[in-house]
Amino acid sequence: xxxxxxxxxxxxxxxxxxxxxYSFGPDDGLTKFLFIRKNxxxxxxxxxxxxxxxxxxxxxxxxxxxxxFEDKIYNFSDKNESNNELALQEFISLYKxxxxxxxxxxxxxxFQKGTEYRGSFF
Numbered sequence: 001x002x003x004x005x006x007x008x009x010x011x012x013x014x015x016x017x018x019x020x021x022y023s024f025g026p027d028d029g030l031t032k033f034l035f036i037r038k039n040x041x042x043x044x045x046x047x048x049x050x051x052x053x054x055x056x057x058x059x060x061x062x063x064x065x066x067x068x069f070e071d072k073i074y075n076f077s078d079k080n081e082s083n084n085e086l087a088l089q090e091f092i093s094l095y096k097x098x099x100x101x102x103x104x105x106x107x108x109x110x111f112q113k114g115t116e117y118r119g120s121f122f
Contacts, residue, residue, distance in 0.1 A: 013050030
């Protein structure tokens with residue numbers, strides 16, 4: 001699998017393994033590309049909100065969200081709103097000084113939108 005996107009350099013091999021394991025079960029086939037895109041990030045470090053997409057030859061995309069801390073990552077969960085809120089509050093308390101109010105508001109908004117589906121899903 002190739003890793004592409006403007007956010008790829010901010011993720012370690014262990015982070016990538018976490019994203020793959022979170023997104024795929026043991027019987028799922030992997031796709032050709034993993035795109036990691038910056039959504040709202042700090043300009044001097046890698047902390048922030050990223051989107052990631054696994055894709056092959058299809059135009060359909062499931063865009064997942066991940067909060068990148070200095071020492072860990074947190075995947076948005078469609079099934080656990082309370083954990084999402086706890087992770088977001090931890091992120092805000094740790095990094096509020098790295099973002100303007102407008103950027104932090106945008107990060108919160110984009111994170112709370114959750115998983116996005118693009119293309120034709122039946």
